Amino acid sequence: MPQPQASPELGTIAFSPGGEEWIEFGPPDARRRIGFHDYAELYAVPGLYERVFYGELGMCSATEVVGLLAETLEAEEVDPAGLRVLDFGAGNGAGGEELRRIGVRSVVGLDLEPAAAAAARRDRPGVYDDYLVEDLGTATPEELQALAARGFNCLVAIAALGFGHVPAAVLERTLALVPSGSLIAFPIADVLLPDRADADARATGYPELLEGLLDGRLARSVAERPYRHRVTTTGEDHLALAVVARTA
Ligand SMILES: C[S@@+](CC[C@H](N)C(=O)[O-])C[C@H]1O[C@@H](n2cnc3c(N)ncnc32)[C@H](O)[C@@H]1O
Numbered sequence: 245m246p247q248p249q250a251s252p253e254l255g256t257i258a259f260s261p262g263g264e265e266w267i268e269f270g271p272p273d274a275r276r277r278i279g280f281h282d283y284a285e286l287y288a289v290p291g292l293y294e295r296v297f298y299g300e301l302g303m304c305s306a307t308e309v310v311g312l313l314a315e316t317l318e319a320e321e322v323d324p325a326g327l328r329v330l331d332f333g334a335g336n337g338a339g340g341e342e343l344r345r346i347g348v349r350s351v352v353g354l355d356l357e358p359a360a361a362a363a364a365r366r367d368r369p370g371v372y373d374d375y376l377v378e379d380l381g382t383a384t385p386e387e388l389q390a391l392a393a394r395g396f397n398c399l400v401a402i403a404a405l406g407f408g409h410v411p412a413a414v415l416e417r418t419l420a421l422v423p424s425g426s427l428i429a430f431p432i433a434d435v436l437l438p439d440r441a442d443a444d445a446r447a448t449g450y451p452e453l454l455e456g457l458l459d460g461r462l463a464r465s466v467a468e469r470p471y472r473h474r475v476t477t478t479g480e481d482h483l484a485l486a487v488v489a490r491t492a
Pocket of ligand 1: 403
């Protein structure tokens with residue numbers, strides 16, 4: 245994936261010892277610390293998000309999930325040019341860029357973070373037809389209806405689901421934006437899979453929602469592939485499942 249122009253000021257990247265609490269970067273005389281998941285701060289510095297997550301931690305979800313989507317389209321003889329994709333939790337556009345690369349012609353980004361929209365315009369101009377800054381958790385029925393009227397037939401959410409990300413109830417709401425038979429593509433952490441989840445994982449609501457997304461009640465899985473989403477800052481594998489499903 246081409247990297248946006250990184251500032252020469254990024255210096256070496258250091259992480260909080262133990263848990264994923266902060267990231268430190270910058271030249272020796274001007275080191276800065278920001279929260280590990282403080283996306284507004286991360287996106288504000290050109291190239292920092294890519295350097296930390298894609299570079300240092302080997303994150304590869306955009307290529308894995310969009311790659312699985314491309315294989316599914318090919319197997320089903322569906323032209324990617326016919327997809328109208330909502331890239332949910334789009335960040336600064338890594339997923340959008342991959343979607344364009346496989347031949348998708350219509351991609352709208354959505355993120356609740358205004359800094360994400362600004363960074364996507366800065367880092368990947370032209371990737372999104374439109375970029376919406378909205379919280380679908382608090383969107384009114386009229387706002388949701390207006391979004392649905394945009395005619396999306398594919399929902400993609402890359403590295404945006406799970407612990408500390410989009411709540412399961414918000415993802416469930418978002419499913420209503422696409423008609424029956426639409427494709428959805430996302431990665432999900434192994435620990436949230438219905439057959440692996442512990443009590444903390446169950447409390448997120450994801451394992452239960454996933455059951456419905458895989459077994460046909462809300463959607464039926466058409467392709468799945470286990471992969472390593474990234475490593476943690478302490479070097480453990482952060483395993484995930486890439487999923488492509490069709491909505492019921
Ligand atoms: C790890 S980033 C992933 C960004 C991008 N999809 C990628 O693959 O590089 C997660 C993104 O999800 C967004 N996000 C978290 N909760 C959200 C919500 N409820 N609605 C929309 N976006 C959300 C964050 O602001 C952040 O930009």
